[in-house]
Amino acid sequence: MLSPKSTETVRATLPAVGGAVGEITTLFYDKLFAAHPQLLRDLFNRGNQANGEQQQALAGAIAAFATALVEHPDVRPDAMLSRIAHKHASLGISREQYKVVHLHLFAAITEVLGDAVTPEVAAAWDEVYWLMANALIALEARLYEQAGALHGATxxxxxxxxxxxxxxxxxxxxxxxxxxxxxxxxxxxxxxxxxxxxxxxxxxxxxxxxxxxxxxxxxxxxxxxxxxxxxxxxxxxxxxxxxxxxxxxSHPFGDVALDDGDHPVLLASAGIGCTPMIAMLGHLADTGSARRVIAAHADRSESDHAFRADLDQLTAKLPDAVAHVWYERPEGAWPADRTGLADLSRLDIPAGTTAYLCGPLPFLRAARAQLLDAGVAAADIHYEVFGPDLWLGAA
Structure with a gap:
């Protein structure tokens, strides 16, 4: 919980920090890699650094966390940090590394905002950082314990x-x-x-x-x-x-995983996003699940569709499952109403459905909007995005 004094300071300075957070995170990474070049070489994704996606993801996480603290001061926003904690655990991030991040992040904040960073402002944002860092450290410690990995040795x-x-x-x-x-x-x-x-x-x-x-x-x-x-x-x-x-x-991690309930489930994917969905579908088939299962997938063409045969075989094993497939560029005879992008609004989605989504960000946004319009509860729509999560705070 953010202290009352810091809450007011963060609320007052959030527009300025939020407006500059992209510049701050870019400078932060420059400083971090200048001091520790091996991190870019051996830990951070060089591609995501080069295209700016990692900087955007960090900026979004900081802004979303600070906003949650000031808008809901009595709630510790651990849920929004779960995805980050799983990613960190899969990399073996340690408690000591948060001190290194703090050093270079606050140097970047001070350099970008200059005189606006008074001692009071610095103290308030320091509190925000350590609330976020300590929450992540605690979440990651539990994940390491569950994995039997001492101090992140996964x-x-x-x-x-x-x-x-x-x-x-x-x-x-x-x-x-x-x-x-x-x-x-x-x-x-x-x-x-x-x-x-x-x-x-x-x-x-x-x-x-x-x-x-x-x-x-x-x-x-x-x-x-x-x-x-x-x-x-x-x-x-x-x-x-x-x-x-x-x-x-590494040990397996990830917070978007199939639950064990008996309510209907929708598995929607696009492109290589089919991989976690095939694992979920395989588990349902192997356990003889009687759940209502809707599998929906979109791809460029039949030849681009990985696990196409598995999709048919696994849904056929389940007593109450159906598969829907869309291709942008069909290679043979293909129904006109299944040509183009996926349209989940046309599916018969039962009440109480839990949905799992995986694919490119435009697909995730469109699919989520269609499911919300169809009456699926926001809390029952779970998504996995490959690479930095640029949707944090907007989903």
Whole structure:
């Protein structure tokens, strides 16, 4: 809870800080990487830094958290931090790193806002920072404890035991922990972090949804991404990772996971967003679920649609499931009402449905709006976005 004095100060200065937060976060990262260049090389996503998405995500998180504190001073906004905590846990972020962030973030705030940062203003925003940081530290500590990972030691060496080409641009890798250990349990919808060493020596990390589990092994699927450095890890995996190769993989994390209720469920995805949905659908089929299940997917074409056969097979196994598919550019005979973008407003969505969404941000925004119009409760719409969450505070 933000103190009353700091609440008034933050409320008064929020427009100024909010208006400059993009400049502040950009300068913060410049200062951080100047002092600790290995972080950009071995921890932060170089592609997201280059295109500015990480700066936007941090700015949105700070602004959303501060706004929540002043608008709801009696509520600790842990729920909005859950996604960040899971991402941090998958990277092995430690308590000590928050002190480093604090040092360079406040140096950036002072440099950008200048004389406006009085001792009173600095103290108020310092309180905001540590409320956010300590909440994340507590959430991450619980995640590490649940994973049996002391102080964030979540990484395990794994060997690729199978590789499958789902489409021209999507490959599935099945990995088994080295040393005879069992693959960790995961909730359908979660992801793992994958660390690779690139030709320039950088150890870059990316998150990939788990698309299934096979005989004490985990499988994740990767879409080749065009562009450099945005697709440097996905391209490396496609070009160099094969059966017998080893790589470091984190414990599974992710706060968007299939619940265990019996109410209807909608699984809606676009493009490579199908990967967590296939894991959820597979779990429902494996457990013989009697739930009403609606699977909806949009893609560019049949040949671009990864797990197309799995979608049909898994829905056929369920007693009350149906699949709806849209293609922007169908390659053969295809219904006109299923050509183009997904339109969830045309589906018969039962009352009490819980929806899970995954795909590009425009798809998520459109799908969420359609579901709200259809009467699905906002609290029952969950989304996963690959990369920095640029929707924080707007969803």
């Amino acid at each position: 990484w395990r060496s794994c060997t690729v035991v199978e590789r499958r080409q789902e489409t021209a641009d999507v490959a599935t890798f099945v990995v088994r922990p080295d040393g005879g250990g069992q693959a960790p349990d995961f909730r359908p919808g979660q992801y793992v972090s994958v660390q690779v060493t690139l030709p320039d020596g950088a150890r870059q990390i990316r998150q990939y949804s788990l698309s299934g589990r096979l005989d004490d092994a985990l499988q994740f699927s990767v879409k080749r991404v065009a562009g450099d450095p945005a697709g440097e890890v996905s391209n490396h995996l496609h070009d160099h990772l094969d059966v017998g190769h080893t790589l470091d993989i």
